[in-house]
Amino acid sequence: MRDFQFPGRSPVRATEAMAATSHPLATLAAIDMLRSGGNAMDAAVCAAAVQGVVEPQSTGIGGDCFVLYCPKGEGEVLAFNGSGRSPAAATADWYLGKGYAELPGTGPHAVTVPGAIDAWCRLLEDHGKKGIDAALAPATRYAEQGYVVHDRVAFDWADDAALLAADEHAARMFLPEGKAPLAGDMHRQPELAKTLRIIASQGRAGFYEGEVADDLVARLRALGGLHALDDFAETKGDYVQSVNSSYRGYDIHQMPPNNQGMTALIMLNVLSGFTLASLEPNSAQRLHLEIEAGRLAYQDRDTFIGDQSFVHVPVEQLLSGAYADRLRAAIDPLRAMTHLPRLELPRSDTVYISVVDRDRNAVSFINSTFGSFGSGVVGPKTGVILQNRGSSFRLTEGHPNRIAPRKRPMHTIMPGMATQNGRVVMPFGVMGGGYQPFGHVHLLTNMFDFGMDPQQALDAPRVFYKDNAVLAERSIPVEAIAGLRQRGHQVSVAEEPYGGGQLVLIDWEKGTLTGASDPRKDGCAIGY
Structure with a gap:
């Protein structure tokens, strides 16, 4: 409470x-x-x-x-x-x-x-x-x-x-x-x-x-x-088949490519091997793991995701447990990776x-x-x-997102759905263009690892990694910023808040609905 x-x-x-x-x-x-x-x-x-x-x-x-x-x-x-x-x-x-x-x-x-x-x-x-x-x-x-x-x-x-x-x-x-x-x-x-x-x-x-x-x-x-x-x-x-992965006992559903939704699933697969619940939610330790998982997943996004009518995207391989193990092994809890390409994302x-x-x-x-x-x-x-x-779209020869006639571009907007035992637990989403996989993961880990209620999970401070730096909202504790810098991250204050999100949580046993809306926007949840 x-x-x-x-x-x-x-x-x-x-x-x-x-x-x-x-x-x-x-x-x-x-x-x-x-x-x-x-x-x-x-x-x-x-x-x-x-x-x-x-x-x-x-x-x-x-x-x-x-x-x-x-x-x-x-x-x-x-x-x-x-x-x-x-x-x-x-x-x-x-x-x-x-x-x-x-x-x-x-x-x-x-x-x-x-x-x-x-x-x-x-x-x-x-x-x-x-x-x-x-x-x-x-x-x-x-x-x-x-x-x-x-x-x-x-x-x-x-x-x-x-x-x-x-x-x-x-x-x-x-x-x-x-x-x-x-x-x-x-x-x-x-x-x-x-x-x-x-x-x-x-x-x-x-x-x-x-x-x-x-x-x-x-x-x-x-x-x-x-x-x-x-x-x-x-x-x-088109009706398409959603892609999904399990996290802490929940099945998380996303849109398939040409959508970037599986980027969030790759992040969750990597983070599932860490005991996040033992960390403080706004600590450098937790944020660092999230940042590093995101950097790895976004590299895969930019390397593989395109319109599947034009290119083959190795969805099963990218979402496999063995692949998550390999990515996770590259993360040092005490040091930021230095070998990944620059991540540039438009507003x-x-x-x-x-x-x-x-x-x-x-x-x-x-x-x-x-x-x-x-x-x-x-x-x-x-x-x-x-x-x-x-x-x-890209113009690079051989890139999966290279423009072509009547082709769909790699797309950032991604609705999410969490289910458990064949029932919907929560339709959810976090806006913000390229930030959205980070936003989905931060929201879900806030709830499923740290036990936050839906509104707390949306209210919680956020960071994002782009242009070779961590951009932190002003609500991130100074101790966490210092800890991220000790791990080799460049950290700056974000000029704008990250994203905005909504969700509705279903409690089937009680017969109730719980809604939340992000304070970074003007909106609200209403029920009756």
Whole structure:
């Protein structure tokens, strides 16, 4: 139990249903959907749509999504890959011939075709109780009538004024009076409201065909992009087999490649050989082991993970116990490794949604436009912000993530699901682009090794390793920082908090739900 004399909040507890998102309006929309007869999938899509309006820097219908879903909380965990692909005309030779050394982080060449709307429509048709029209109704209302800009949204928005100003349409829609809105300001997106109405009326075809697709492709082509209407019309998500591994008696499920989810599983496999529970949660000893396991796992991520329709990814080998033993043997508890390559990861924004309904349908749902405000390219008539997921591709010959026509890039957004004895224990996720495997592992070890409740596990201080240094949140104890430096780590204070997360914990014996939402975002968990 937390000390009530210190700042913080308790987890949220209920019996019927629970939703947790990174924005209060999205959580409320999910709860309203559940109480009006919708199920967990309806609620998750509804919440994601709202966040595409009220958290425009993080997500939207111009992005991608991945989903883990367990009907009635028992049996097989279904996985849906809603990530888009590169244009049919996109080849590494084309970019190399134009003098590109790497894919740009913004602009038309960073844009892959959005997969979110195809995924939303398919998932609602297969697993929802209501249609896309009902799911989009609250988002449409906020886009048209306006919404209040929340504090974390304003914090992120202010950092992106230069990106938005570079695109006349983005500037018109997202820099009212020439500047980013402040916390407490009202903001409207009438062009996006019109687009949401078209999709509500026409379904998937309303986005990938007709006037919406025409607007987006015309804008991309005008900026030099390679996109064609056929690239949009032929977009299709896929049901795939989740990958999983065991940790402390729980089965942890992740998305398979092209997703980076197995990076977290490699980390957990390595850490399973250490007695973490004997260490202090915020000690240098614990953080060092986590950092080193992460450095090894990220090296494998960048070496092996790509679109399995194009390359072979040795999933079984990478998740084997023998492989984990080999990686673990490389870790010195008292000294940082010096032989690993530099780990460079771009900043990104995402939303993660966790929902469990009264029938215990459990949804782990993540949606993103990748970088803050994605590519910075906005449809002038539609108000759709297009993602920059294509910036993850490589141009290196032989690399598994080398760009090719209609190929999916290595993808960072990763929903998680924990099960035990064939039942869902917890749909969970931690946002933050490349940080997400670290975030998943830190959350799970906080709970399963150190016995923290869900809210404590999300509140706990975080570190991340990138650019050859440990970046520590200000809440990391000074003794831990000193201990990491003694082990050879360069340690700096992180400029921004790491990620944000949500989860819903199911107690089948008591018949209760416990929800939590990360204080690094504006959101909350609500149950009834």
